[in-house]
Amino acid sequence: MSWRRFLKRRWWDDERAREIAAYLENETADNIARGMPPAEAAAAARRKFGNTGLVREEIYRMNTIGWLESTWQDLRYGVRTLRLSPGFAAIAIVSLALGIGANTAIFQLVDAVLLRSLPIQNPQELAEVKIVGGHHGMGLNQPYGELTRPIWQVIHDKQQSFSGMFAWSVNLRYVGQGSQMRHFHGLWVTGDFFRVLGVRPWRGRLLMPEDGGACPVTHAVVSYSYWQSQMAGREPGPGTKLVVNNDLVEIVGVTPPEFFGMSVGDNFDIALPFCQPKEELRRDIFEVSVMGRLKPGWGLPRASAEMQTLSPGIFEATVPPGRDTGMTETYKHFRLAVYPAAQGVSWLRESYDRSLWLLLGITGLVLLIACANLANLMLARASTRERELAVRLALGASRFRLVRQLLAESALLAAIGTALGIALAHSLSGVLVWALSTEGSSVNLNTGIDWRVLLFAAGVAILTCAAFGVLPALRAAQAQPAAAMKAGGRGMTTGRERFSLQRLMVVTQISVSLVLLVAALLFVRSFRNLMTFDPGMREGGIATGFLGYWQSNLPPQRWAEFQRELLDEVRATPGVLDASTTTNTPLLGSSWGHGVRIGPIEGNSMFTWVSPGYFNTMGIPVVRGRGFNQNDTAASTRVAVVNQTFVRKLLGGADPIGQTLRTGAEPNYPSTVYEIVGVIPDTQYNDLRGATPPMTFAPASQFPAQGPWTSMLIHSNMAPAATSATIKRRLAARHPDVIMEFSDFQKDIRDQLTPERLMAMLSGFFGLLAALLAMAGIYGVISFLVARRRNEIGIRLALGAEHGQIIAMVMREAGRLLLIGLLAGAAISLLAGRSARALLFGLTPYDPPTLVAAALLLALIAAAASFLPARRASKLDPMVALRDE
Amino acid sequence: MGKKPTQTDILQGTLDLLILRILAPGAAHGHAIAYAIERRSEEVLLVEHGSLYPALHRLEDRGWIASFWGTSENNRKARYYRLTATGRKQLSAEMSRWERVVRAVNQVLRPAEE
Numbered sequence: 001m002s003w004r005r006f007l008k009r010r011w012w013d014d015e016r017a018r019e020i021a022a023y024l025e026n027e028t029a030d031n032i033a034r035g036m037p038p039a040e041a042a043a044a045a046r047r048k049f050g051n052t053g054l055v056r057e058e059i060y061r062m063n064t065i066g067w068l069e070s071t072w073q074d075l076r077y078g079v080r081t082l083r084l085s086p087g088f089a090a091i092a093i094v095s096l097a098l099g100i101g102a103n104t105a106i107f108q109l110v111d112a113v114l115l116r117s118l119p120i121q122n123p124q125e126l127a128e129v130k131i132v133g134g135h136h137g138m139g140l141n142q143p144y145g146e147l148t149r150p151i152w153q154v155i156h157d158k159q160q161s162f163s164g165m166f167a168w169s170v171n172l173r174y175v176g177q178g179s180q181m182r183h184f185h186g187l188w189v190t191g192d193f194f195r196v197l198g199v200r201p202w203r204g205r206l207l208m209p210e211d212g213g214a215c216p217v218t219h220a221v222v223s224y225s226y227w228q229s230q231m232a233g234r235e236p237g238p239g240t241k242l243v244v245n246n247d248l249v250e251i252v253g254v255t256p257p258e259f260f261g262m263s264v265g266d267n268f269d270i271a272l273p274f275c276q277p278k279e280e281l282r283r284d285i286f287e288v289s290v291m292g293r294l295k296p297g298w299g300l301p302r303a304s305a306e307m308q309t310l311s312p313g314i315f316e317a318t319v320p321p322g323r324d325t326g327m328t329e330t331y332k333h334f335r336l337a338v339y340p341a342a343q344g345v346s347w348l349r350e351s352y353d354r355s356l357w358l359l360l361g362i363t364g365l366v367l368l369i370a371c372a373n374l375a376n377l378m379l380a381r382a383s384t385r386e387r388e389l390a391v392r393l394a395l396g397a398s399r400f401r402l403v404r405q406l407l408a409e410s411a412l413l414a415a416i417g418t419a420l421g422i423a424l425a426h427s428l429s430g431v432l433v434w435a436l437s438t439e440g441s442s443v444n445l446n447t448g449i450d451w452r453v454l455l456f457a458a459g460v461a462i463l464t465c466a467a468f469g470v471l472p473a474l475r476a477a478q479a480q481p482a483a484a485m486k487a488g489g490r491g492m493t494t495g496r497e498r499f500s501l502q503r504l505m506v507v508t509q510i511s512v513s514l515v516l517l518v519a520a521l522l523f524v525r526s527f528r529n530l531m532t533f534d535p536g537m538r539e540g541g542i543a544t545g546f547l548g549y550w551q552s553n554l555p556p557q558r559w560a561e562f563q564r565e566l567l568d569e570v571r572a573t574p575g576v577l578d579a580s581t582t583t584n585t586p587l588l589g590s591s592w593g594h595g596v597r598i599g600p601i602e603g604n605s606m607f608t609w610v611s612p613g614y615f616n617t618m619g620i621p622v623v624r625g626r627g628f629n630q631n632d633t634a635a636s637t638r639v640a641v642v643n644q645t646f647v648r649k650l651l652g653g654a655d656p657i658g659q660t661l662r663t664g665a666e667p668n669y670p671s672t673v674y675e676i677v678g679v680i681p682d683t684q685y686n687d688l689r690g691a692t693p694p695m696t697f698a699p700a701s702q703f704p705a706q707g708p709w710t711s712m713l714i715h716s717n718m719a720p721a722a723t724s725a726t727i728k729r730r731l732a733a734r735h736p737d738v739i740m741e742f743s744d745f746q747k748d749i750r751d752q753l754t755p756e757r758l759m760a761m762l763s764g765f766f767g768l769l770a771a772l773l774a775m776a777g778i779y780g781v782i783s784f785l786v787a788r789r790r791n792e793i794g795i796r797l798a799l800g801a802e803h804g805q806i807i808a809m810v811m812r813e814a815g816r817l818l819l820i821g822l823l824a825g826a827a828i829s830l831l832a833g834r835s836a837r838a839l840l841f842g843l844t845p846y847d848p849p850t851l852v853a854a855a856l857l858l859a860l861i862a863a864a865a866s867f868l869p870a871r872r873a874s875k876l877d878p879m880v881a882l883r884d885e
Numbered sequence: 886m887g888k889k890p891t892q893t894d895i896l897q898g899t900l901d902l903l904i905l906r907i908l909a910p911g912a913a914h915g916h917a918i919a920y921a922i923e924r925r926s927e928e929v930l931l932v933e934h935g936s937l938y939p940a941l942h943r944l945e946d947r948g949w950i951a952s953f954w955g956t957s958e959n960n961r962k963a964r965y966y967r968l969t970a971t972g973r974k975q976l977s978a979e980m981s982r983w984e985r986v987v988r989a990v991n992q993v994l995r996p997a998e999e
Contacts, residue, residue, distance in 0.1 A: 005946065012942075015964075016938060016942065018964075019915060019938065019963075019964045020935075020938065022914075022915075022916075022961065022962055022963050022964065023915055023916045023934065023963075025961060026914075026916045026957065026961055026963065027916060027934075029959070029961070048934050049933075049934045049935040050933040050934065050935030050936065051935065052935065054935070055935040055936070055938050055939060058939045059938065059939050059942045062939065062942060062943065062946070
């Protein structure tokens with residue numbers, strides 16, 4: 001077997017044919033020379049040579065590669081037969097392309113969010129050092145912050161496991177000055193960050209250890225996208241400077257386009273070196289993630305063991321000050337361990353892990369339904385081709401060869417469908433990423449097609465091909481030539497067995513559709529529950545604001561007063577009904593708590609310091625005692641309003657008014673005694689989901705840690721966007737140095753529901769698609785069964801059956817299939833429900849109304865789909881039907 | 886199929902050897918090779934001339950012979966075959982193997998002769 005020969009086999013065949021012709025000419029000429037008449041001479045030459053055809057065939061066979069040749073034949077035959085029924089081919093290809101496209105698109109997201117490694121060299125060497133079990137909410141927490149900078153410094157000085165280490169953190173800060181000031185996504189890194197990761201500069205140079213000296217920062221690099229969009233691709237260097245956080249910083253380089261930082265789904269704008277402030281580093285801000293490349297031969301267990309040994313020393317040396325003994329002891333007992341970090345970190349992983357796998361399952365089921373439809377079509381086609389197959393069997397084709405040929409047809413359909421599906425998936429996944437993004441946080445994901453996606457698509461293609469191709473092919477090849485030919489092509493031979501295969505397909509479709517419809521209804525209802533859920537406070541008509549005045553050069557003792565002035569100006573804005581400052585905006589994820597002690601009881605409570613108008617602004621009634629007023633000042637008694645959960649859990653239901661609570665000491669928050677003066681009902685805290693924790697409110701005037709900024713909640717009788725614009729205009733005129741950001745409270749809450757909305761939309765869409773596919777499937781099979789029973793129905797009609805009886809007969813058949821399908825589907829739904837439990841809000845996966853509604857919907861669809869063929873059967877003219885006999 | 890009783894079917898596997906040997910003195914075309922085998926074996930070895938061509942194809946595929954189109958002695962176009970260097974080596978190897986086999990067979994057939 002030689003490929004060279006194989007590729008030239010036709011040329012060789014011609015060559016040998018010419019050679020044989022030359023031989024025959026030669027021999028004939030010789031024969032004539034020996035005295036034979038020409039005709040006899042040619043015949044004698046042919047006799048002498050033997051069978052020319054056989055010789056050529058033998059040589060051709062030597063040149064060919066058998067399986068390849070016959071596969072090629074099968075494929076060409078497949079193309080020809082598909083061309084003969086373009087309608088069938090189109091339906092098959094389109095439904096496969098949709099099914100495989102949807103699956104591949106979801107898988108692209110799974111790949112990008114959950115599977116893909118960071119785009120750096122040897123990502124598998126990367127590992128992260130974290131506290132086992134987290135830091136128990138001790139101190140301030142920043143996104144992806146696992147350790148404090150002092151901890152990082154000790155680890156860096158003592159560790160042996162890593163060949164190179166770095167710490168990084170991300171935060172939203174400001175670039176520019178005055179009204180030109182904008183947010184940017186900052187990435188703070190230690191000196192070795194880019195060297196350890198092996199990131200090469202796109203322009204200029206990247207940050208090095210020398211850049212990270214004493215504050216302020218003087219050098220920074222920008223991401224490629226920021227460089228393009230905000231800096232117009234200006235060459236980095238001494239002349240290119242930006243004002244970052246009020247410091248003039250030289251942009252020394254640009255990172256390559258594929259580098260987005262360490263968190264998948266985000267993109268940084270400006271990367272800055274950590275600098276050393278004049279005062280000591282804070283020991284209570286968990287702001288950095290510590291990573292490094294493990295030395296060759298150091299696995300995770302060995303590195304973890306080293307960290308375990310180092311832990312007591314590390315935590316002993318970095319105890320945060322101003323905490324009570326219990327907290328300090330807990331801190332000293334923290335243990336470090338090393339975790340894989342090849343994929344970086346990602347908030348998307350936590351929010352979407354389960355949803356994505358579930359969606360992949362859902363699209364897989366949709367594809368399964370599509371496959372069942374195709375299998376039915378193939379079965380129907382096979383029965384019309386029965387005679388053709390019988391003839392070929394009779395002529396000596398092996399059954400194996402026939403199966404191969406029919407499978408080649410399926411493979412062809414699957415291949416074309418997959419190719420189109422991959423193209424489709426590319427745009428679909430783009431739409432999905434867009435759907436994940438909200439105004440506040442745009443999602444940046446590389447959903448490129450890599451080997452994993454291709455492998456997945458190929459796997460899906462093979463599975464689908466097997467799913468819709470194998471059974472019909474095997475079935476078709478079992479044709480009994482004699483019987484099939486005798487029946488004269490009118491398909492009298494089909495036994496119950498083939499029908500039962502098609503019935504099985506319909507039952508499968510119905511049960512799978514039920515599962516998908518149940519899932520769709522659950523997710524849609526869960527989303528609706530969230531959208532209509534009352535968190536116990538006003539959502540609509542509220543604007544949230546963030547006002548920063550660190551550029552106003554006010555002395556710290558003026559901060560609280562200036563904050564009140566700003567609030568008064570906001571309240572004086574036309575249209576504003578009420579407004580309040582707060583140290584923590586509810587429902588948007590952030591939280592602040594303290595340990596509290598009431599007499600002998602110890603516990604934890606959330607703490608928020610608000611101005612007097614807070615409860616009124618948010619529409620929260622004070623059910624006992626009083627709210628705050630102007631008499632609660634920095635000099636007066638510390639007072640607090642608590643919620644009912646607080647009363648229940650920490651006061652044992654006793655009358656709270658007049659009771660006192662003492663907070664545990666923390667940096668900037670000395671231990672303080674508050675007198676409870678009022679009670680509010682339970683509201684949600686920082687999330688729509690979840691139980692309400694004990695909550696304490698205290699007057700803003702008594703806030704011990706006032707900074708040069710404040711958050712506001714503004715209730716107005718206009719749209720929040722309009723209110724915000726007015727306030728911004730008025731304040732900017734008087735206080736040009738104040739940084740202001742406003743947002744729509746309700747919109748921000750709903751943006752937090754993006755995962756739920758996506759789940760509801762996609763599962764709803766796929767549920768409907770499944771129902772439609774099932775409808776087509778039921779219609780097809782019932783029509784087919786009716787067509788097969790034409791004669792029988794004709795006889796029944798001739799013997800006096802009523803139209804209604806015929807319709808009932810057909811519908812009974814469909815009803816039986818429906819019933820079995822629904823029962824199986826209900827069982828599967830209940831089994832599969834567990835995986836959806838964590839994603840549902842306000843209902844359980846075992847929700848009888850949902851199940852019943854889905855079943856009714858499906859029953860309706862099945863009835864509609866089978867009524868048409870049933871009616872057609874009842875309209876049959878018995879004479880026509882019987883004449884065919 | 887009119888087989889003369891004096892003719893014998895060619896021994897399995899010896900056709901290759903015969904072709905190589907015929908080509909040893911110089912190039913020849915298929916027709917000439919077929920007749921050469923018949924003539925030299927005094928018409929004892931029968932080759933159905935057609936069966937020569939797959940053998941030629943096989944030998945060429947192995948690189949033992951090479952072919953070219955040429956003009957025959959009576960001015961007709963014909964495909965000529967000649968031995969290649971490897972073909973020549975193969976011929977001597979096959980020859981000595983054949984002689985060993987013949988000697989061995991003879992010793993079995995006529996043991997008394999020694």
